[in-house]
Amino acid sequence: MKPLIRSLILISSVIVPSLGMANEDIVTSAHPAHIATLAASCAACHGTLGNAVISGSVIDAVALAGESSEYLEQRLLDFRAGTRESTVMHHHAKGLTLEEIHQLALFFSSQKTEAAVTPVPQKFKVMNHE
Numbered sequence: 001m002k003p004l005i006r007s008l009i010l011i012s013s014v015i016v017p018s019l020g021m022a023n024e025d026i027v028t029s030a031h032p033a034h035i036a037t038l039a040a041s042c043a044a045c046h047g048t049l050g051n052a053v054i055s056g057s058v059i060d061a062v063a064l065a066g067e068s069s070e071y072l073e074q075r076l077l078d079f080r081a082g083t084r085e086s087t088v089m090h091h092h093a094k095g096l097t098l099e100e101i102h103q104l105a106l107f108f109s110s111q112k113t114e115a116a117v118t119p120v121p122q123k124f125k126v127m128n129h130e
């Protein structure tokens with residue numbers, strides 16, 4: 001094989017596969033998929049998409065959906081810096097970058113507020129087949 005053809009094959013084996021990669025495939029800390037994943041980790045306490053159902057339980061995390069992004073961002077920055085007292089949030093906030101905090105604040109502020117619905121207790125009819 002001629003050296004020129006061999007070099008062209010070598011070069012194309014490096015360049016061509018990377019051409020197939022769209023910009024969206026590169027996950028950065030501001031990528032919507034990354035922020036949605038992070039936001040899912042908040043759901044255990046702040047409810048689905050930030051709509052917490054205030055339960056009166058030990059950990060009473062408030063709803064984040066629909067709050068202003070400036071407010072949410074400032075709270076998270078204060079938790080991160082340790083200037084705002086908290087039980088758990090300083091741990092969560094310290095694990096976030098400034099960009100992730102900014103994006104999470106935008107994410108939760110753009111979520112629709114859902115009215116909290118208290119589930120109706122279910123009654124089961126006991127059937128006695130004697």
Ligand code: HEC
Nearest residue numbers: 041042045059060061062072075076086087088089092104
């Ligand atoms: C283990 C439960 C838990 C998880 C998980 C959690 N939080 Fe919290 N969050 C709380 C509690 C409890 C508070 C009240 C402050 C405190 O005691 O830490 C709070 C407060 C906040 C506040 C301030 C709300 C206000 O109006 O004062 C923001 C903003 C917040 N959390 C955002 C987040 C984000 C974003 C995540 C996910 C990255 C997250 N939280 C994950 C429990 C949690």
